[in-house]
Amino acid sequence: MSSTSASWTSFIKSLASYNGDLSSLTAPPFILSPTSLVEYSQYWSEHVDLFLAPNFIQQEPNDIDSVELKHMVAVLRWFISTLKSQYCSRAETLGGEKKPLNPFLGELFVGKWTDESPSKKFGETLLVSEQVSHHPPITAYAIQNKTNKTTLQGYNGVRASMSATALNVRQYGHALLSYENLNEKYLITLPPLHIEGILMAAPFVELEQKSYIQSSAGYVAVIEYSGKGYFSGKSNSFKARIYKNISEAEDKTKALYTVSGQWSGVSSISRGNTVASDAQVFFDAKNSKPQHLTVKPIEEQSPLESRRAWQKVAEAIRANNYNLIHEEKTKIENEQRELRKKEAADDTPWKQKFFEEIDYTTLTEEDDETGYVKLANMANLSLKNVPSGTRKGSSKDNETEAGSHWRFCPERLDTTDIVF
Numbered sequence: 400m401s402s403t404s405a406s407w408t409s410f411i412k413s414l415a416s417y418n419g420d421l422s423s424l425t426a427p428p429f430i431l432s433p434t435s436l437v438e439y440s441q442y443w444s445e446h447v448d449l450f451l452a453p454n455f456i457q458q459e460p461n462d463i464d465s466v467e468l469k470h471m472v473a474v475l476r477w478f479i480s481t482l483k484s485q486y487c488s489r490a491e492t493l494g495g496e497k498k499p500l501n502p503f504l505g506e507l508f509v510g511k512w513t514d515e516s517p518s519k520k521f522g523e524t525l526l527v528s529e530q531v532s533h534h535p536p537i538t539a540y541a542i543q544n545k546t547n548k549t550t551l552q553g554y555n556g557v558r559a560s561m562s563a564t565a566l567n568v569r570q571y572g573h574a575l576l577s578y579e580n581l582n583e584k585y586l587i588t589l590p591p592l593h594i595e596g597i598l599m600a601a602p603f604v605e606l607e608q609k610s611y612i613q614s615s616a617g618y619v620a621v622i623e624y625s626g627k628g629y630f631s632g633k634s635n636s637f638k639a640r641i642y643k644n645i646s647e648a649e650d651k652t653k654a655l656y657t658v659s660g661q662w663s664g665v666s667s668i669s670r671g672n673t674v675a676s677d678a679q680v681f682f683d684a685k686n687s688k689p690q691h692l693t694v695k696p697i698e699e700q701s702p703l704e705s706r707r708a709w710q711k712v713a714e715a716i717r718a719n720n721y722n723l724i725h726e727e728k729t730k731i732e733n734e735q736r737e738l739r740k741k742e743a744a745d746d747t748p749w750k751q752k753f754f755e756e757i758d759y760t761t762l763t764e765e766d767d768e769t770g771y772v773k774l775a776n777m778a779n780l781s782l783k784n785v786p787s788g789t790r791k792g793s794s795k796d797n798e799t800e801a802g803s804h805w806r807f808c809p810e811r812l813d814t815t816d817i818v819f
């Protein structure tokens with residue numbers, strides 16, 4: 400225990416002078432996770448039933464709401480259902496937030512969710528996650544269900560800064576959800592977060608500020624996050640309001656629906672601007688078990704696949720063998736360095752397998768089949784490389800002029816040699 404606390408103390412000291420590149424931090428072994436960050440994309444679809452739910456919603460004769468509004472409510476429920484997996488799963492399975500392995504360029508994580516519906520109406524859902532950049536680290540992913548023509552694609556990177564007690568993290572990137580049969584698309588922004596509990600060597604994530612879900616039908620959900628305050632409040636709290644469009648969102652009394660509660664626990668929904676005490680349960684994270692994807696055995700994986708590439712490092716982490724961790728990591732790093740050198744010498748830069756970089760500030764709404772430009776404009780969000788969810792014209796919007804993002808190339812998945 401004393402050696403643990405000594406290494407933790409020196410780690411905290413290194414955090415204090417921390418320069419922004421999380422991968423450069425040398426953390427004590429007990430805080431290392433044997434899982435690569437490229438795997439985190441799977442958290443988007445551990446409730447496949449909710450992900451596909453909008454496809455099975457029908458307009459009923461006595462409905463007050465439009466079918467598009469019913470879809471928006473269902474998309475919000477799915478989004479809320481992803482948060483516990485995204486932000487609490489390491490704490491649950493590993494006893495606290497851990498530092499993930501820093502993916503190498505081109506690292507892949509693929510898998511699939513089998514259809515567990517009694518009627519077999521879901522079909523198979525595929526995940527492909529790829530490290531599209533190493534400096535800075537960026538992961539792109541697509542989750543595709545062909546049976547129901549439903550695709551989620553997105554990418555993310557983080558930038559972090561250390562305050563007195565917490566690591567503050569801003570997310571860059573976005574997610575785009577498409578229901579082809581419904582002719583609807585949704586833009587999802589990623590909330591800022593911070594890591595608490597660092598001084599106690601028991602780190603955990605808390606979400607903060609806001610994120611948005613913009614529907615192509617106009618409806619927009621604004622989700623506000625809060626945590627356990629010094630005097631009041633519960634951890635992992637949120638309040639989400641759905642409005643007819645982004646200008647109505649200026650006035651909370653115009654909310655069509657309000658959802659409130661804990662994203663890691665129970666939330667409730669009411670019509671209008673406040674949640675009634677007898678409100679209907681919206682989502683109960685504790686009673687809705689995540690469905691994990693299946694990944695083929697390591698022996699059958701390609702050398703670019705995460706669990707195969709990191710196998711020896713992961714074993715060393717599990718064995719708590721610091722020298723071996725270092726040795727095996729160095730092998731991968733040197734190999735990568737050689738590859739980059741060779742690419743530079745041959746003038747053949749690394750080509751991403753399933754994704755391409757695109758400057759959305761140069762595309763018109765019509766030329767952008769992903770829907771990002773149109774949806775970001777509808778939500779009044781910046782198209783530039785600024786923190787996810789940055790409003791147009793806000794101070795953060797002026798941090799850069801660059802507008803390059805990552806988008807999925809579905810035809811490359813159709814013709815891939817990677818086996819799921």
Ligand code: 0T9
Nearest residue numbers: 421439485486496497498499555557568594597602
């Ligand atoms: C995208 C998610 C992201 C990745 C992780 C900040 C963090 C890396 C990024 C944002 C996913 O969709 C959602 C969940 C958790 C985020 C991670 C939490 C975390 O602590 C790490 C960073 C890199 C660290 O590991 C810092 C060390 C730490 C354990 C404590 C000091």
